[in-house]
Every structure is written in structure tokens, then in C-alpha cells.
Amino acid sequence: MKLEARIPEGPLDQKWTKYKSSVRLVNPSNKRNIEVIVVGTGLAGSSAAASLAEMGYKVKAFCFQDSPRRAHSIAAQGGINAAKNYMNDGDSTYRLFYDTIKGGDYRSREANVHRLAEVSASIIDQCVAQGVPFARDYGGLLDNRSFGGTQVSRTFYAKGQTGQQLLLGAYSALSRQIGKGNVKLYNRHEMMDLVVVDGKARGIIARNMVTGEIESHSGHAVVLCTGGYGNVFFLSTNAMGSNVTAAWRAHRKGAAFANACFTQIHPTCIPVSGDHQSKLTLMSESLRNDGRIWVPLHKEDAEAIRAKKLKPTDLPEERRDYYLERRYPAFGNLVPRDVASRAAKERCDAGFGVNATGEAVYLDFASAIMRYGKTAATVQGLHNASEDQIRELGTKVVEAKYGNLFQMYEQIVAENPYKTPMMIYPAVHYTMGGLWVDYELMTTVTGCYACGEANFSDHGANRLGASALMQGLADGYFVLPYTIGNYLADEISTGAISTNTPEFQEAEKAVKERLAGFFKTTGTETVDTYHKKLGKIIWDYCGMARSKEGLEFAISEVRKIREDFYKNVKVPGGMTGVNTELEKATRVADFIELGELMCLDALDRNESCGGHFREEFQTEEGEALRVDDKYSYVAAWEFSGDPSAPKLNKEDLNYENIKVQQRSYK
Amino acid sequence: MSNGNMNLTLKVWRQSNSTAAGKMETYQLGGVSPDMSFLEMIDMLNEQIIRKGEDAIAFDHDCREGICGMCSMFINGEAHGPNRGVTTCQLHMRSFKDGDTIYIEPWRAEGFPVVKDLMVDRAAFDRIIQSGGFVSVNTSGRTMDANAIPIPKDDADKAFDAATCIGCGACVATCPNSSAMLFVSAKVSQFALLPQGHPERKERVLNMVKQMDAEGFGNCSNIGACEVQCPKSISIENIARMNREYLSASVKPEN
Numbered sequence: 001m002k003l004e005a006r007i008p009e010g011p012l013d014q015k016w017t018k019y020k021s022s023v024r025l026v027n028p029s030n031k032r033n034i035e036v037i038v039v040g041t042g043l044a045g046s047s048a049a050a051s052l053a054e055m056g057y058k059v060k061a062f063c064f065q066d067s068p069r070r071a072h073s074i075a076a077q078g079g080i081n082a083a084k085n086y087m088n089d090g091d092s093t094y095r096l097f098y099d100t101i102k103g104g105d106y107r108s109r110e111a112n113v114h115r116l117a118e119v120s121a122s123i124i125d126q127c128v129a130q131g132v133p134f135a136r137d138y139g140g141l142l143d144n145r146s147f148g149g150t151q152v153s154r155t156f157y158a159k160g161q162t163g164q165q166l167l168l169g170a171y172s173a174l175s176r177q178i179g180k181g182n183v184k185l186y187n188r189h190e191m192m193d194l195v196v197v198d199g200k201a202r203g204i205i206a207r208n209m210v211t212g213e214i215e216s217h218s219g220h221a222v223v224l225c226t227g228g229y230g231n232v233f234f235l236s237t238n239a240m241g242s243n244v245t246a247a248w249r250a251h252r253k254g255a256a257f258a259n260a261c262f263t264q265i266h267p268t269c270i271p272v273s274g275d276h277q278s279k280l281t282l283m284s285e286s287l288r289n290d291g292r293i294w295v296p297l298h299k300e301d302a303e304a305i306r307a308k309k310l311k312p313t314d315l316p317e318e319r320r321d322y323y324l325e326r327r328y329p330a331f332g333n334l335v336p337r338d339v340a341s342r343a344a345k346e347r348c349d350a351g352f353g354v355n356a357t358g359e360a361v362y363l364d365f366a367s368a369i370m371r372y373g374k375t376a377a378t379v380q381g382l383h384n385a386s387e388d389q390i391r392e393l394g395t396k397v398v399e400a401k402y403g404n405l406f407q408m409y410e411q412i413v414a415e416n417p418y419k420t421p422m423m424i425y426p427a428v429h430y431t432m433g434g435l436w437v438d439y440e441l442m443t444t445v446t447g448c449y450a451c452g453e454a455n456f457s458d459h460g461a462n463r464l465g466a467s468a469l470m471q472g473l474a475d476g477y478f479v480l481p482y483t484i485g486n487y488l489a490d491e492i493s494t495g496a497i498s499t500n501t502p503e504f505q506e507a508e509k510a511v512k513e514r515l516a517g518f519f520k521t522t523g524t525e526t527v528d529t530y531h532k533k534l535g536k537i538i539w540d541y542c543g544m545a546r547s548k549e550g551l552e553f554a555i556s557e558v559r560k561i562r563e564d565f566y567k568n569v570k571v572p573g574g575m576t577g578v579n580t581e582l583e584k585a586t587r588v589a590d591f592i593e594l595g596e597l598m599c600l601d602a603l604d605r606n607e608s609c610g611g612h613f614r615e616e617f618q619t620e621e622g623e624a625l626r627v628d629d630k631y632s633y634v635a636a637w638e639f640s641g642d643p644s645a646p647k648l649n650k651e652d653l654n655y656e657n658i659k660v661q662q663r664s665y666k
Numbered sequence: 667m668s669n670g671n672m673n674l675t676l677k678v679w680r681q682s683n684s685t686a687a688g689k690m691e692t693y694q695l696g697g698v699s700p701d702m703s704f705l706e707m708i709d710m711l712n713e714q715i716i717r718k719g720e721d722a723i724a725f726d727h728d729c730r731e732g733i734c735g736m737c738s739m740f741i742n743g744e745a746h747g748p749n750r751g752v753t754t755c756q757l758h759m760r761s762f763k764d765g766d767t768i769y770i771e772p773w774r775a776e777g778f779p780v781v782k783d784l785m786v787d788r789a790a791f792d793r794i795i796q797s798g799g800f801v802s803v804n805t806s807g808r809t810m811d812a813n814a815i816p817i818p819k820d821d822a823d824k825a826f827d828a829a830t831c832i833g834c835g836a837c838v839a840t841c842p843n844s845s846a847m848l849f850v851s852a853k854v855s856q857f858a859l860l861p862q863g864h865p866e867r868k869e870r871v872l873n874m875v876k877q878m879d880a881e882g883f884g885n886c887s888n889i890g891a892c893e894v895q896c897p898k899s900i901s902i903e904n905i906a907r908m909n910r911e912y913l914s915a916s917v918k919p920e921n
Contacts, residue, residue, distance in 0.1 A: 066736065129810070
């Protein structure tokens, strides 16, 4: 396999402009005869499908949910970054580019990241034009807030529901094109395989999740916008249905899978409450604007709190350890996610955790409430306001900012976070790894593209907060619609693609056989049992901290799980009609193979960087220690036919515009 | 921490497909923890059913944090169960007692045919949005700067409140008329309150209402149950606003 990133020549800040003005075009009459399949309808998928249809292509959009509006982008809370510099705090395209490369711990491609920063401002313009109701100040202009890993305020938001509002914007653009007949929507359909004809992606095999039918769909190009694979851990902040199957099946058909071990553990999630737990809930990073993270300074206080003999609100300031402010004075509570997560783990492992399981730290709003309260009292002319009055006023301000998040917390934990600090712990949230793509977002299968979280390209080894929404929409609205033309320009005389060919028939047959296999076992174990086992292994050995021994153990365990799964899994029902257990079985089968690749990738990378923390490689202060001379590459794994023996291909990363240095947030 | 100690009797609607007849089946479930979400309780029940080799209960769910709008159960006669301002996935078993009998049914409305068990087809909502729930602006990167038109904070906030609708369909399921007016009016209001929505505002309300009627949803008779049961507390003021929009679009001449 040859990895060609196809990065345009020229100075960094002119590459994209020059590319756009010289890329080949497809004229409007030819576009009408070209079909593009878009799988997934989250931010990347909806925006890509809508934009391609607006341009004149015929689009088929697929989603496994009952409506495109339900894709998991909907759950993104905090915001979307853009280098608008509305706050006049020194922001610029270059700074957003720089922060993203540094935040990713120098493991992403300069040219892609710069392009992302360049188009970021257009995203906000586009969304406002669509009627996305971003938060505004009293002058009627757009408001911004801060996120981790930056020293500017460049995050646009809509309370704690930014993902929802952006997705509904993209969904409305998509709906407009469906209404015009330019997009044909296939809801409740799951992609089961990629069909490759003469070396080009020509379609997909999909399962109609209502009838159970296995269907062939053809197109001149296939765009995968199928999100991340965080559910490999079973417990994550992903939706229950989020899965890797579409990407994994493309991988098995020749698409290289890059940096599989780069997963993001988000520092502020609601801690696990018991074995019954099916998913974890995020508390937005935006809360770190105002919340202060702490644990007790003394172990005996932590023990008393765990035994419910002491309340956190009773612990005086001098017996609290605001460990992020202590360790990272420059960025404080707003250090990047990987740094904040590891710091929480370090304190809890050392015995300072504050809930019954010992795996929780506090996120405290008491001082923010008093600070806002004092400002509000001054504005209202209440110069002799009592402490209670100030607290009441401040609570209102905090409620206006984060009300829905506080309500969500109270629903789950049954505690009032206005009165007692929230308990939080890191949880799996996002995957930086994904399908390898070149500058044009094409995978190593010609004509197969990957956008949004499904690709690997922009976030390196750690994604900054509020950058996932930015990348999804950048890819879908502003990058793919240009770059795909460079390929489709050669397809204008191809004509309609028939599904009545041996390649489609064979692919259909293979899918049917694979599904039928699940009903042939004599086992009694449920799919979830295997998923939980897999998730625990990956979390324990390929989660927040990894080691050579641990990874080798995990690999042997995952192989055992795979073997046992195919022998003993129980899938009730049959191939026809709705069968939710069959859906889960196909997804978990692919998660098991991916889980092994993640461990192999983590084992290959003998360094620590971003979310990948190898215990053997750390500085004296316990920070991630990169090994740039050996590992400044993208690990692009090629499927060999045996999930245990993938072939490693390397794309070297060259930094021409940024000085690579040890990341510091001190 | 979970200390599974609740025993429940569950009466669940089972229907194998859209044309089959359905009926309530009774299940006993023990060891339920008050910290479980309602859907985690159903997961537990399904594990029990699958181990017996029977077909799992089909139900829609995805994000399990109250935002995707996929979960849709009628619990003891109430959309999303007894608590206000939450979806079924945010309902926890601490809202029930040991020994309770719980009735679990799908949304029931002409516009939402049952697919299987507790799963219904809500594509009608998508078709209503396709008929006009958008601003006609193509992707270009050449729209005006996002701050070119200041929008009064109050209008922006009201538009946001309307736009938080998750499209779950609880309003329809709750309404004795199976009216979709809370859903439709939330979208109409969002765009009516923002300058970006103004050029198409007449066409939009006429087209969306026409599609709403074509899907077989009933009319609003000011009962207000939808507002009470809406997990996002969307206000029925939106319905009043939509009626004004509709009236002015209907009676005023085109220009």
C-alpha cells in the first residue's frame, strides 16, 4: 500500500486557496448524472449530503436511526470553535491552527489543520444564515466562551445544546434537498459492506432494519460520515447505536485505518453508578470556564467523604487541593482534556477520590456563583446585599448559562449541583483515530471518502474541545464538496452503475452468510455480555494508561473473546423484520476486531502523546513523553485478511511551519 | 450505588410488525436498582427474555441523555412517564416503588404507525420539515458575516427555546386529537422570530400546515397536555404564534 497524502505545493496559508482555484470541476449537466452515496447523517453527513445536492449531484443518504436528525452530533453540548476574533482577544487563523496542532500533541497534518482553521469562520456565517440560534449578548451580537487548551474565547454556543442546534441546521438543509428530490433518504438502514469494482468504491450493501432485507445501492462515490468508535469500550458518552461497522467494513475492503489507539477520555463525565449502567453522560467542558476541580488535600478527609461522614461543602478551603490550578497555573482548570483526565486519574489512584467507588473528583461552582452574584448585585445597586442574596443572584446567572446541564446532572445523580459540588470522572468520548484519508479526504480505496470523526486527519493524538463540530461541518460544507469533484470529473461518462454485477452479488451473499452465522450457534450468552467483557479489557489496558505487558495481555484476551463470541453468542429471532439483537451482534463483531487493532497500534507506539499514555514513557513530573525522532508518523494499518496480523504503513509527519516542542500548559 | 432490590410487574405492548395484532404481555422482573434509568431496566428485562430464547422487546433509543428524541414510551398512560421535563431515558427507577405494576405502550397516533413492539414510525415529522422547515440558503462560504445583523437577545432566546424541540412526538402521543401543532409551531416560531426566516415565512407556515394535515394529525383544541408532557417544555405560546403566522399568510395578498 502506498500512502500519498497529496498535499498541494506552496506556502501553508495559500495551499487551500490555490487548490480550490485549480481543482477540476464537473459541469452542472454532468452532475445530474452522477450519484453519491453518503452514509451517516450527523454534522459531517448531513452537511455533505445537503451541499452535494445543492451543487447538483444526485445523493443517496443513509442513517440507521429513524430520522437523520437523531445522529449523535445532536448530543454535543459545549460549542464550536471559529477564528472570528469577535472578542478582540488576539485570535487568528494561525492561532487556531497552532492551538490545534499543539493540542493534538504534534501528531496531525499541518496542511489539513490549517485548512480547518481557514474555513472555520465560514461555518459560523453559514449556520447563522440557516437560522441557527446561537447565544447572543444584550447588543444582539454573537457571544463566545473559552474551552480547554486555548487562551482566547473563540467558542460559539447555544446553551449546552450547540450540537443539537448545528445538527438541526444541517438537517434542515438536508430536508430541503430531500423535499426537492435531490437526496433520497434511506432511514433505518445500516451499511453492512462496501462494494469495490475494478479498484473503485461503487456502492454499499445495506440492511433495511425494518424488513430485514439486504439491499445493494450503487453510486459513483461513497462518502462515509459514520462517526467514531468510542463504543468499543461499551461504556462511553456515545449513543447506544454509534458503531464502527461501516468504517470497519471499508477497512476490510482496503481502506487503511489510522492511529486506532488515539482515543479521547473526557475529564468531566458523570461517574459510573453500578453494573447496570448502559452509557455515560458528559458534563460539557464549558463548565470548566466556571467550575473549579478539586479533591480533599488530606486522605483522611477523602475517606470521611467516601464514608459519608463529611460533606464537601463543610471542608474549608485550606483542606482542598485544586490540583489543576496547582499543577498548571497558566491554563488552570482549562488544560486540554487528556491532561485533565490523567490528573484526575492520578489523584483518584492515589486515594483521594470522593465517591463510594473512589473514582470521582469535584467540579465546584460555589465560587463562580458568588462571583457572578456580586457582579449582579452591583449592577442592581444592592450594595449591602447579604451572602444569601448574592448566592441567589449568582445561581440565576449560572442557571442561565448551564441550566440544562445542571438539570441533566440532577436527574441522573439525584443531587443538586447548585448546592453541592458535582462529582465527575473521565470517560471515553471521542476517537481521533479513524480511516486514513489524503488531503482530499479520500481513503486508500479510490472513490471512498471519510469525513468528520470517521477520519483520522485533524486532531492528532488529542482533540481540543469544540473542535469536533468544527471539523464535521468543515468537511461536509466546505472541503468535500470541492475535493470530490476532482475525482468525479473522471466519472462523467461512466453512466449509471448497475448493481446487477458479480461484485454486488458476491458482497450481498457474503453479508447474508455472515448474518445467518449468528443464528447457527448453540450458545446462550447475550451480545451485551461480550460487549461488556470487551469494553472492560480495552478500558483497563488501552484506556487512560497503557503498558507493554498490559497491551499484550489485552490482545490475547480479545482474541479469546472473539473466538468465544462466534461460538456462544445467542441471537434470538431471524433475518427478517426488526431484530435489534442481530444489529448489535454485527456491530460487536466488528468492535472486537477493532479492539485488537487498537491494542496493536498502542503497542507499536513506544511513546506517550496526547490521549495515548504509555506508562513507560513519561517525564519526571508524570507528563506525556513523546519520542519524535521515531514516532512522528501516522500509523495506517492495512487489513491483511487476518484481524490479528494487520500490516503497518507509515506516513511521516513533517512540520515546516511549527516548531515541534514539549507541550506545556504550566 | 446500585443495590437492586425492587420487584416489578411489567405489562408491555408486544406487536411483531406493523400489520400484526398486538397485545399486552406480562413480565416479572426482580433485582431492579433505583439508580437504573428506565431503559436500563428494559435492557435488564431483555437480557432475561433473550436468555429464554425469546424475541427481545424492540424499542427506540439512542443517545440516552435526553437529546436525540428517539425514545418514545407511553408509561402508565403518560408520554415519557410520570416526571416532567425529561425523556424516558432520563427517567430513573427511583421514581417507582418496589411492587409496582408498570404499563408500557408505544405512542399511539394515526400519524405514527407501530413498526414493532414499542417502536413507531415518525417519518411524518421529517416530511413536515421537508415541506418548509428550513431557510433556503445554499452552502457557499459567501454568506454575510455572522454579526452583520444584530438580533435582539430576547428574540434569539425565544427562537432557541422553540428550537430545542427534539422531535420525539410526545406532544402527538399525549394529545386526544393526535395533533402535531406543538412540533410544527416550534419550527415555525424559531424562523418567524429570526430575521433569516422572514423572506419565506408565509410560504413556510402554509406548506408545513398543509403537510401536517396530509399526514393525518388532528387539530389543536387548546387542551395544553402537549406542553405539560413535552420533555423540553416547549410552550404552547408557539401554537398561538403559528396561528397568527398562518392567519396573516392566508388573508394578506401576496404583495
